[in-house]
Amino acid sequence: MNLRPDPTFHATPQLAMAAPTENYAFTVMLSPDGSQSDGIAVVDVNPKSKTYGEIVHQVIVPNKGDEFHHFGWNACSSALSPLTGHAFLERRYLIVPGIRSSRIYIIDVKDPLKAKIHKTIEPEEVFAKTGYSRPHTIHCGPEGIYVSTLGGGGEDGTDGPPGIFIMDCETFEIIGRYEMDRGPQDKHYDFWWNLPQDYMVSSEWGLPPQFENGVVPEDLLSNKYGHSIHFWDLRKRKNVQTIDFGENYQMALEIRPAHDPAKSYGFCGVVVDTTNLQGAIFTWWRDDDGKWQAKKTITIDPRPEDADNLPELLKGFGAVPPLVTDIDLSLDDKYLYVACWGLGEMHQYDVSDPMNPVLAGKVEVGGIAKGAAHPNGKPFVYGPQMVEISRDGKRVYWTNSLYSSWDDQFYPDDEGGQMVMANNDENGFHLDKDFYVDFPKGLRSHQIRLEGGDCSTDSFCYPNV
Amino acid sequence: MLSDPTSLAALWGAVIFSGLYHGVNPGMGWPLAVSAALFEQKPSALLRALAALSIGHFIAMTAILLPFTVMITLIEWESQIRIGAGLMVIALGLYLLWNRRHPRFLARVKPTQLGLWSFLAALAHGAGLMLVPIYLGICAVSELDTGHQAAASLMSDNIKTAFTVATAHTAAMMLAGGLLAAGMYFWLGLKFLSKTWFNLDIAWALSLIGVGAIGVATATTH
Numbered sequence: 001m002n003l004r005p006d007p008t009f010h011a012t013p014q015l016a017m018a019a020p021t022e023n024y025a026f027t028v029m030l031s032p033d034g035s036q037s038d039g040i041a042v043v044d045v046n047p048k049s050k051t052y053g054e055i056v057h058q059v060i061v062p063n064k065g066d067e068f069h070h071f072g073w074n075a076c077s078s079a080l081s082p083l084t085g086h087a088f089l090e091r092r093y094l095i096v097p098g099i100r101s102s103r104i105y106i107i108d109v110k111d112p113l114k115a116k117i118h119k120t121i122e123p124e125e126v127f128a129k130t131g132y133s134r135p136h137t138i139h140c141g142p143e144g145i146y147v148s149t150l151g152g153g154g155e156d157g158t159d160g161p162p163g164i165f166i167m168d169c170e171t172f173e174i175i176g177r178y179e180m181d182r183g184p185q186d187k188h189y190d191f192w193w194n195l196p197q198d199y200m201v202s203s204e205w206g207l208p209p210q211f212e213n214g215v216v217p218e219d220l221l222s223n224k225y226g227h228s229i230h231f232w233d234l235r236k237r238k239n240v241q242t243i244d245f246g247e248n249y250q251m252a253l254e255i256r257p258a259h260d261p262a263k264s265y266g267f268c269g270v271v272v273d274t275t276n277l278q279g280a281i282f283t284w285w286r287d288d289d290g291k292w293q294a295k296k297t298i299t300i301d302p303r304p305e306d307a308d309n310l311p312e313l314l315k316g317f318g319a320v321p322p323l324v325t326d327i328d329l330s331l332d333d334k335y336l337y338v339a340c341w342g343l344g345e346m347h348q349y350d351v352s353d354p355m356n357p358v359l360a361g362k363v364e365v366g367g368i369a370k371g372a373a374h375p376n377g378k379p380f381v382y383g384p385q386m387v388e389i390s391r392d393g394k395r396v397y398w399t400n401s402l403y404s405s406w407d408d409q410f411y412p413d414d415e416g417g418q419m420v421m422a423n424n425d426e427n428g429f430h431l432d433k434d435f436y437v438d439f440p441k442g443l444r445s446h447q448i449r450l451e452g453g454d455c456s457t458d459s460f461c462y463p464n465v
Numbered sequence: 466m467l468s469d470p471t472s473l474a475a476l477w478g479a480v481i482f483s484g485l486y487h488g489v490n491p492g493m494g495w496p497l498a499v500s501a502a503l504f505e506q507k508p509s510a511l512l513r514a515l516a517a518l519s520i521g522h523f524i525a526m527t528a529i530l531l532p533f534t535v536m537i538t539l540i541e542w543e544s545q546i547r548i549g550a551g552l553m554v555i556a557l558g559l560y561l562l563w564n565r566r567h568p569r570f571l572a573r574v575k576p577t578q579l580g581l582w583s584f585l586a587a588l589a590h591g592a593g594l595m596l597v598p599i600y601l602g603i604c605a606v607s608e609l610d611t612g613h614q615a616a617a618s619l620m621s622d623n624i625k626t627a628f629t630v631a632t633a634h635t636a637a638m639m640l641a642g643g644l645l646a647a648g649m650y651f652w653l654g655l656k657f658l659s660k661t662w663f664n665l666d667i668a669w670a671l672s673l674i675g676v677g678a679i680g681v682a683t684a685t686t687h
Contacts, residue, residue, distance in 0.1 A: 005659040009659055080496075080659060081497075083571065087491070087662055088664045143572045235572075235573055236575075
């Protein structure tokens with residue numbers, strides 16, 4: 001407990017943007033076949049440092065086969081609401097779940113160069129206390145730390161629907177399930193919220209048998225992955241409305257609400273439209289009657305490609321689908337970054353008018369049947385995937401692996417892990433030639449968290465002025 | 466022992482002071498008034514939020530004070546009641562020192578229910594209990610002034626005193642919290658929210674112990 005609020009807690013997104021910039025990034029390292037232990041890489045992102053762009057510390061966990069994916073902080077700017085009573089928590093621990101093992105590590109990063117495991121929650125405890133499995137997205141909120149899961153109970157995670165559970169934000173004890181009334185929600189992926197407006201939005205990927213051993217083409221072509229988003233009364237823990245995008249909008253993944261809590265809209269990325277292989281972004285908003293609405297506001301076309309150059313899975317289509325697998329919104333709610341993991345492109349949309357996004361910039365690196373090299377001449381395997389934006393909006397970091405078994409289907413000849421960075425400055429949106437992290441052999445990379453918070457962690461309780 | 470008018474003034478001073486003290490504590494809610502004004506983009510929302518917070522706080526105060534009003538009518542048990550009340554306040558202070566966790570049920574209250582939130586927060590943190598020894602002290606001094614009365618009239622006096630104590634305390638609280646909220650909204654900006662917010666958990670628990678101890682000490686010297 002601090003005597004003052006943690007200096008990385010900010011009342012508004014504006015104040016967070018004006019705060020000192022990040023010195024370190026924390027990036028997931030995962031062993032795709034479970035032959036090595038997974039870990040968290042601490043990457044030096046201070047351009048003035050001698051070790052800029054290098055992994056300066058690693059926290060390697062003792063177990064194998066966890067498969068790290070997403071992770072988050074124990075505390076964020078949401079602690080500044082008197083309603084929660086957590087103003088004096090430290091932003092100190094990373095909550096890192098294994099989506100294959102359901103084990104959760106609490107990693108103490110108070111001194112990033114000496115980061116270490118603080119506590120381990122074994123899978124049996126997760127199963128016993130929640131009936132859920134395969135923990136995924138982490139957010140800190142009113143009642144503690146909220147963790148979304150991808151699986152229900154049982155060996156293959158299909159015994160009951162997946163959902164969200166709550167952990168104590170000081171002891172990291174699992175408290176129990178979040179949902180009182182889940183309505184039609186039967187799949188899960190991401191979630192986020194607007195704390196003062198008291199709503200939460202959640203999304204759907206698929207059930208564990210639909211992703212653990214790779215994408216199931218028959219399920220995809222018969223539209224059996226998730227295509228709905230759910231709106232919740234956050235504190236009543238009740239699903240109040242479900243919006244079905246349409247069954248062809250397969251895999252509604254990342255939920256990115258506007259950061260300014262006075263706004264009542266956000267975005268959701270859809271991996272693939274099975275009617276035309278497009279990638280899509282939906283804008284969702286609350287209308288004047290309090291009803292939630294959603295509309296497709298961005299489409300990204302597939303690229304025609306000779307079947308000979310395509311992986312087995314795509315040969316029949318003669319095209320490379322964009323595969324919108326991650327999106328991230330800058331803290332000023334101005335730019336939405338869209339990772340097109342199949343095309344090998346990172347798009348930057350100006351979403352100042354959320355109903356009419358405009359493509360403002362684009363970076364090409366990696367990609368199916370393309371493999372565009374980094375500007376420094378080195379390879380970037382797979383495509384741009386997990387993206388994270390600095391609080392000030394000037395640097396955009398990303399890694400390349402989507403999910404071990406899916407990487408192998410879409411990029412059967414690739415192997416490796418890279419993290420790169422693009423600048424967003426007076427010269428537009430462009431890759432930084434000098435920032436390129438190659439991960440240790442045999443390890444891939446996924447989500448990135450920035451020291452002091454980033455654009456997909458913090459929830460704010462006070463509107464911008 | 467102080468003379469009665471002096472000790473009476475000191476006790477009323479304590480009522481006002483505790484109000485100011487609760488008011489400046491962000492944990493009692495004034496930042497929510499700033500937030501409300503920013504959301505609605507008009508200062509009147511700040512006043513409305515403060516009013517809701519004050520009503521919740523006022524009800525919590527009276528809910529705690531009124532049972533003691535009834536008890537204190539039993540004149541012959543007066544010092545025992547005052548000692549008991551003092552010990553209760555000390556016990557709560559010790560408990561809050563030992564258990565620094567914040568009650569999770571407060572996080573379940575909807576952000577629009579500021580009055581309810583304020584009521585529950587004041588109860589959970591013993592804000593009402595902090596007033597009890599002060600209130601009982603005022604009743605005792607007033608009772609010395611007026612001499613022995615019939616139980617009914619004594620009770621009605623004590624009820625009036627309870628409402629006056631809760632009103633004065635809440636007014637002081639609203640003034641202090643309101644000044645901070647207005648200062649932040651109109652001039653300082655939210656940057657000062659995280660800069661001026663101190664962890665008062667220990668100070669709060671110690672205040673409860675202090676007020677309780679004074680309550681016990683003055684009850685035994687009468």
